Amino acid sequence: MDIGLIGLPQVGKSLLFRLLAGEGRGGPGQATVGMAAIPDPRLDRLAALYNPRKITPAALRVTDIPGAVPGEDRARWNRFLEAVRGADVLVHVIRAFADPALPHVLGEVDPLRDARLIRDELILTDLAVVESARQRLEATPPRKRRPDDQALLERLPLLQETLEQERPLRELEWTDEDLRLVRGFGLLTLKPLVLAVNVDEAQLQEGTFTGEAGLREAAARWGEPVITFCGPVEADIAELAPGEREAFMAEYGIAEPGVARLARAAYEASGLISFFTAGEEEVRAWPIRRGTTAKQAAGKIHSDIERGFIRAEVVAYDDLVRLGSMAAVREAGLLRLEGRDYVVQDGDVILFRFNV
Ligand SMILES: Nc1nc2c(ncn2[C@@H]2O[C@H](COP(=O)(O)OP(=O)(O)O)[C@@H](O)[C@H]2O)c(=O)[nH]1
Ligand SMILES: [Mg+2]
Known part of the structure; x- marks a missing residue:
């Protein structure tokens, strides 16, 4: 079960990856892979009952890929998306932080523009996949079609139409059988998407960020959760001893690290639930699908x-x-x-x- 981090370059993806999963494994220019623990207050309550030697939270694999700008280098952008075809949930990291020393790759900081840009790109990418599958199947003589091909041919026009209306495929009703038919396509807009907004310290203190109202309005319409976090502050929290964290977070008016909220939002969006095993040896959360x-x-x-x-x-x-x-x-x-x-x-x- 995998989380794929996506977004423009220089928005804080790799910093977020390290906050979620530590150093990870991978080489320069390649995907970095690690495991993100999913914090769950229920696990701590169970641990208080059992006093186990070991507490093991649920964990998801996270993949971080060097970013690309969709309009600039098509091949690089496509490679970027290929790396998240296998993910179960996508986290789109969006820059809200201001930093005069580090200009936004598209000029102005504008979270709604970035959310739209990536959303549209995912839709276009799926449209290309669906169109080419449809053309290939239509060009296949009926007697050479495999058993699933006819069923696919009946469904692909609706998928194409949906994407042409600039709607992601997750908005359609999906039966298990429909999902099975398209599984091999790795359709990106079928994956749940979480918007992770990287704010700066001033925005964190103020409790709002540039363009927040517009982004939240669109995200609500799209059914995409919005989670804010401040990369550098989260990094400070992670360095502190557990006992010192609460007082530090209180200064910013936050009850829980943004990265913890984000990990949980991705977990929930991907349709996972947890069951627990509990004993003196170990208290553990196990991720399963509903x-x-x-x-x-x-x-x-x-x-x-x-x-x-x-x-x-x-x-x-x-x-x-x-x-x-x-x-x-x-x-x-x-x-x-x-x-x-x-x-x-x-x-x-x-x-x-x-x-x-
Ligand atoms: N000022 C500021 N800089 C940040 C923040 N998050 C990341 N950065 C910086 O932005 C640059 C790119 O961050 P990185 O995580 O590598 O972004 P990526 O290209 O999306 O993976 C680095 O120099 C980070 O230190 C933030 O919240 N505020
Ligand atoms: Mg990076």
Whole structure:
């Protein structure tokens, strides 16, 4: 499960990457890849109950690619987009910060212009993919078409029409079967998109940034969440000891690092939920897609647990925290025994029973 960072050059993508995932792996001019922990206050509450040796948050892979300006170098821009075809969610990093020493690549700082520019580029990129797929299939004689080709040919015109109306494909209703048919295309506007606005310290203090009203209005219309963060201040927060962070953030009127809010927004936008395992050894959050069954969830932990699945002992996070212990949960009759087809809910704390 992957987050792809996109945006113009010099907007703070690589700084954000380091804040999310540390140094990462990769070479100069190539994609850098790392893991971003997804902070979850529920994990801390569970850890307070179990006092485990280890606390493991859910994590998503993040990819950072050297940026490109769409109008300037088409080939470079296309390579840039190729690198995020496999991502599950895109985070568009937008510059709001002012810095006379570092001019914006397009001149004025204008977050709404940048959001539109990248949005339009993603739409055009998908349109090219859809058009060429349609042409290729239409040129194939019917008897040479593969089983899925006919179904695709029936659906591609609607996709093309949607994109021609400058609408992203995620606005359409998608069945699992429709998604399966187009999976190989890596359509970019099908991916959820989060707008991450990099503000400067003055804007952070003021609680607003250049062009905020216009950007928020458009983002609300588009259904895209907007998260603000201030790169350099976030870097300072990360350097502080955990005990010193709250006072420091209070000076800026923020309760939580912007990077934490951003990681969670990307997680939620990508349709992921978490279940927990909890014991004295480890308290851990596991990312799964909505609709995952108990047996599939077991497989996230270990293939042996999936194969030898007997049952899942499940308690809702809220019940466990309210009652304070597994013994109290059992006594209250709130520990459920669930079978392989149980659909795991966000916040379920699960103990899997299995034999190998
Ligand atoms: N003033 C200011 N400079 C920033 C901020 N975020 C990033 N920068 C600077 O902008 C330049 C480009 O940042 P980088 O993260 O490499 O951007 P990228 O090209 O989008 O990956 C670097 O010199 C950063 O130090 C910010 O919030 N304020
Ligand atoms: Mg960079």
